[in-house]
Amino acid sequence: MNAREAVKTAFQTIISYKLRTFLTMLGIVIGISSVIILVSLGNGTKQQVQGKIQNLGTNLIYVNIIGRGSKNTVSYEETMNLAQLRGIQAISPVISETATVKRSEKLADGIEISGINSSYQAIRALSLKKGRFISPLDFDYRTRVAVLGSNIAQNFFGFINPIGETIQINGVTFRVIGVLKPKGNSIAGSDDDRVLLPASTTERTFYAQGIKSIFIQAQNSKMVQPVLKNLDKKLKALFRNDTNSYKLLNQQDMLDTANSVSNLMTYMLTGIAAISLVVGGIGIMNIMLVSVTERTREIGIRKALGAKRRDILFQFLTEAVLITVIAGLIGILLGISGSFTVKSVAGIEAVISMAVLWVSLLFSIMIGLVFGIVPAYKAAKLNPIDALHYE
Template sequence: MKIKKIFKMALSSIWSNKVRSFLTMLGIIIGISSVIILVSIGEGTKKEVQSQIEGLGTNLITTNIVGKKSKALTLEDIESLKNKASIKYVAPVSTQNQINVKAGTKALETTIESTTKEYSNVSKTNVSKGRFLNERDIENRYYNAVIGQDTAIELFGNINVIGETININGMNFSIVGLLESKGSNMGVSSDDKIIIPLSVYQRVFKDTDIKSFLVEAYSKEKVEEAMGYLQLMLNKKYNNDTDSYKIFDQTSLLNAANESTSSMTTMLTGVAAISLIVGGIGIMNIMLVSVIERTREIGIRKAIGAKRKTILIQFLIESSCISFLGGIIGVSLAFLTCYVLKSGFNTPIVMSLSSVIVAVIFSIVVGIVFGMYPANKASKLNPIEALRVE
């Protein structure tokens, strides 16, 4: 019997039991759509994290002083790094969270960052209006501030805030710059903050401790050399106690982030793939029922000369078609879900053609593997015994 005719018979059998066939496909539909959606979200998250980290530059180094007993750095410690050949910029950073800021009758709690003029270059922080802090602001302790867009809207209702005054910890600051919007990172807004000169911060908050600073190497190739200078300075400061500080370079952060998101995606995909196995078991179950229901039909076909191979192929095609159609519906559902998540909920999603193809091929393989036993059982039926079945 020609393969084309076997295909027609298999599809006719599926169509004659539409509801049962669809219910059988459900496991495959859910499995395929879940796998594609989770892989797409994982790849989207990975790409977003990678973009954010690379946006800061691959030659950025972050140093944090850890431990309550570790003494803080001084501005002189950090300034000593500026003369090193591999280091382009150094920017100390001191931060206060949830500080009450007022503008007229409005008030909010936000993050206050303090730094020097180099911060703009090191962290790739730009202003959309006005200017960033300069050397005069630092040296003369001018009460100037650069403000994030979310903070500006909360306090003033708009972003035309250059020249406006805000009150921080009882002191008035003049807004000289509006930061470019960077959006949110892991659900936390990057636009809800105020940056003031480090020298002013130390006076207002009476805090001269520096627990963090950023370093930009001249190039990616110079990062290792720059980190060597950092370690020499820190080991001298903390008597070789490496537990007193942590140094991170962007490449390490990028690799760690990629490994983390890849592991999470693999785990979630594995969980979703279990539903494909459950779907395969459903296919095997319904095909066994189909063999029992069509025992007499199989007996008649064998009696008039149908070969075992033909019966085997027909049932395998039926199970594969159920699985394949389930896979196609699952892919369509995944596309629709990803579109809704991306456009409606701003979820980072990257759907690759390779993941779709692999998912569909896997669904067909599931149909063949789990359809093998029922097909083999049907092909081995004794025609005489099969004809006796009512």
């Protein structure tokens, strides 16, 4: 029996048992489609996280002050002394608070407030849509001025030009001096939904006790590692060699961590989805064993007419592989459509890899071969006389 005849016979058998074949395919279809959806969503999530990290700014270093005992923050002076270290281009403390913001009848709770200095704009690569940014004089004189994120400006002012207008933050009046261009989300949050104030004004308004977050920009990518080493030495001295009192992060560290977590989650979810492929393979083996029993007389007739063991083996193995190939193709189509459906409904980015599609198809063929070999071998070794007398 040649391959063409085997495939033709397999098709005829599949069509003869439509419902049984469909139920047999179901496990493979679900497994393949689940793997494709999970991997594509995992790849999309990874790209989104990478974009958010890269959106933080060029050569960014982030310092998180945890503190120990009586010293759990650093002062503004201690922060700015770090700027003297070799390789640092710009530095800005960030005092983070939440507040109630009001303008006329509009009021919103839980608005993010960031107390920063004039270097924050360059470090975070922010652009102004209107007005100006916070200046050194604003910091020195603790002026009550505010720069609004694009979403904040839209929510409170609509189409009115906010420059020169006032808002109340926790009951304190601030004059709006600038509005940021939309930038979108980053791993550090969205400046579109923040109000930026001079750090000195924020300290006084919110009675903030020191600084816990610092953004630092290295002069270039080659200087990132030397700056990290110098920062580590300086902070060790400030916290008496207690390295648990602070954390240093740069873009590459964030990317490596994010990729590691994303890959781990993708592998775990893919492994869980792959279990259904194994279950589907067992279902195929089971149904093929039933088929061998039902077609025992047919096998006996074929052998009586001259069919050899390898012909019977090849025929039943072809049927098993054909079932898994069709199921794999259906699973691939459902996986692609499912990925785009999740993307449109949930807003999660989906990146479909051609490699995953090919691997899925090859894996379905392998399942057909592995789980089809036992029924095929059982059919091939049947004695023709016993098979002809089987009822």
